[in-house]
Amino acid sequence: MNRLMKPGARERETLLNSGLLSALGVESVAAMMEIAAIGNLPPRQLLFREGEPADMLHSVLSGYVRVYKLDPDGREADVELYGPGDLIGASVVLDGGRYGATAQAAEPSLIARFDLKRVRDIAGRRPDLAMALANALTGQLARAFASLADDRLHTAPQRVARYLLAQCPVDKATSFRLPYQKSLLAGKLGLAPEALSRAFSMLRGHGVNVRGRLVHIGDPDALRRI
Amino acid sequence: MNRLMKPGARERETLLNSGLLSALGVESVAAMMEIAAIGNLPPRQLLFREGEPADMLHSVLSGYVRVYKLDPDGREADVELYGPGDLIGASVVLDGGRYGATAQAAEPSLIARFDLKRVRDIAGRRPDLAMALANALTGQLARAFASLADDRLHTAPQRVARYLLAQCPVDKATSFRLPYQKSLLAGKLGLAPEALSRAFSMLRGHGVNVRGRLVHIGDPDALRRI
DNA sequence: CGGTCCTTTGATGGTATTCAATACACGTGG
């Protein structure tokens, strides 16, 4: 982390709307603000490594953070991708143990860090914080379960189709921009970049058009039937 | 659930040692005991279904509970397997929403149920309960991440080898019994039963011998090198 | 305008799923 600083007005605003703090009472918010440190990360910077003693809780203010696990021989598998407002679930280590995965900024990112010991301390006195943590974790667990089932049940084109549908809630033709580069999306979906590319080109026959990060969905219903 | 009853002495004992209650103060334990209901499940009985409004928190006292997700066309993917002492993570729905997966007893099982509204109520007043929930959830999230990465990084024989090594912590030849049937294990590892069978027979060449539920590990080091 | 990184496309091999048929284990009842 290059520069650490107290949150300014803009960062406080963003933090207030983040998943973790938005549900807290004013006093807990104040307590958390008190111990927040803001950091600016260049791409590829690591926030923490798998196996390190966990001392900080992390939350994304802007940008994206990729969390992955490593093979003995160096291969990586992404397990989650966090964006603005997200609490980094893998950094919630409440028992004072070690991080279970590695976190890396996927693009220039702004993140908030909280000393874990102090967070435990506050949460031990303030149920709203403990509940907010538990709540965030249930959401993350649900997402992890969904990924796991998705991996095991669906082929690459199906997973991509489902992702696209999740991005455009409207039930008619839409265009939108991918929020990050395709190699990141590939990792998130558990695919090699090549497989994502091939999935896109196969979906072209089902009303999907991709140019750069711009995606056009011609027929959501057709996608749903893949 | 066939019969619901207040916990007797034996069930209270088991509950006290379960992951959720073991870390609580006496008053929180009492409050939770107060609202606990014990149920005896026959195999294949469902505890809850994906999409149903969530009203109960579940914990396994004995037996095993399989949690899975369903495809539109009926195929199932197991996302977690819970045993004695485990809090069923997919039943921790703190926001009053819906269950995100289906839970089914895999064998005759004894489980404890807690009214979710009341749990939320207690946790809102008692930080130790909220923290115990958060703690249990971090563990589950870590396990889910591990499964996800395992699926994406390792082949079937490797996953099986890792599972076996995790069952026999000692670093020398050992024998032990699988705690459940192989089809369950296959689901847990994200494999079709046939693939598990083939993995076992390939591991035979690396010092693993399987007869029924009895497993003999001849050379843990060899397994680690798979 | 040039270089670097990302993405696409092609060819190949390994790996798991699926379907089908057989073998085995276990619990039940004769």
Add this chain to the structure above:
DNA sequence: CCACGTGTATTGAATACCATCAAAGGACCG
């Protein structure tokens, strides 16, 4: 105690799917 039947496990063959390697094509930024 043995015979039987149901559900579970194994084995085989064919197929589908994805990772990997290699190379060429684009996008983006200095």
